[in-house]
């Protein structure tokens with residue numbers, strides 16, 4: 452007997468461990484989408500591979516689960532094809548800061564109008580607990596039995612220096628605050644990046660909810676237009692040996708988006724353009 456989408460009970464298919472930070476993260480994202488009244492048929496979520504990247508399966512918008520580390524190329528191509536869509540890219544710290552870091556670096560400096568959310572659990576969860584680029588120094592994992600000795604990747608500092616025009620960090624243990632961050636990121640006109648502390652309760656026994664509860668605080672009286680103040684805050688966690696871990700909006704600046712400067716799509720989106728009568732004679736000759 453044929454099985455259709457209607458036969459699937461999506462709730463029962465969620466494959467995240469009980470207590471995983473992904474549950475709160477997705478409810479914050481759904482809340483943001485609902486409160487911004489984003490039409491589901493005009494919203495697309497693209498992901499890579501990992502526990503995080505199952506997210507598009509569980510949200511009732513369009514979705515595209517791609518390959519490891521590649522949510523940003525997919526998301527930016529979708530945006531270029533149809534600039535009227537709200538486009539959100541999601542992935543994990545291994546996906547985005549390891550396998551796909553070259554896309555992060557180059558796509559953020561183009562300033563496409565899209566939102567990039569990283570579920571940062573500081574470990575590879577889906578592959579059962581290897582060190583990721585954001586695993587803390589000294590952390591013991593399957594691949595670092597004597598502790599991490601590499602300097603951890605600093606996503607916020609990289610984004611502030613790299614051209615992202617909205618840079619924020621949230622925490623899955625504070626889903627109301629996280630929802631507000633997502634709303635601001637989605638509304639921002641340009642590349643909005645949100646790194647989210649998302650406890651992996653199964654494999655990361657260091658960065659647990661109690662660990663974050665003791666350290667996380669919300670940024671207040673912080674000038675988001677001051678790049679140097681933002682950078683200082685981005686280093687505060689490691690500089691204080693993780694005694695103070697700020698969350699909130701670190702940096703925000705208004706700049707023209709990449710797509711707004713493309714003459715080819717000034718009048719009409721790519722998908723609205725008629726390609727029936729384009730003369731391809733010269734291009735065709737090359738393949739004759």
Ligand code: SF4
Pocket residue numbers: 466467468470471472473502503572576577650651652653654
């Ligand atoms: Fe969440 Fe970790 Fe389980 Fe993956 S392995 S679903 S990140 S708790």
Ligand code: MG
Pocket residue numbers: 543544545546570571572573574575576583
């Ligand atoms: Mg991870």
